[in-house]
Amino acid sequence: MLDFDYFILLGNLIKIEEHLIILYGQEQRKEILEKLKEIRKFRRMLMKEYFNLEGENWCLMKHYISTIYSAFEVIEKENELNKDVDKYFEIIAFCINEIIKMIGGIKREEKEIKIEEKNQ
Numbered sequence: 001m002l003d004f005d006y007f008i009l010l011g012n013l014i015k016i017e018e019h020l021i022i023l024y025g026q027e028q029r030k031e032i033l034e035k036l037k038e039i040r041k042f043r044r045m046l047m048k049e050y051f052n053l054e055g056e057n058w059c060l061m062k063h064y065i066s067t068i069y070s071a072f073e074v075i076e077k078e079n080e081l082n083k084d085v086d087k088y089f090e091i092i093a094f095c096i097n098e099i100i101k102m103i104g105g106i107k108r109e110e111k112e113i114k115i116e117e118k119n120q
Helices: 004-027 030-050 055-080 086-103 107-119
Strands: none
């Protein structure tokens, strides 16, 4: 299963991309585009390590991760206002599991299965 810290890492990288796009729109500096390319390259490399996806499924996974990560940010804000956030955690957990099953699995699990088969 996808490690929670890894999931948060991907969510943060996606959010950095979004902020760099907004910043570039405001400042039009070339170094912002260069940083965006670096972050995007790193995020894509990490996603390829875990997900066996192509085309629209790749894009969907990126958006799902971004959406779920944003939900965590909303939970943090709601929690500070002493609002009940349990329902949001249940929804996020359900979505993460369904998305991974629906879109095609995780490469790392396949590698572990192959290693275990060789060791038996």
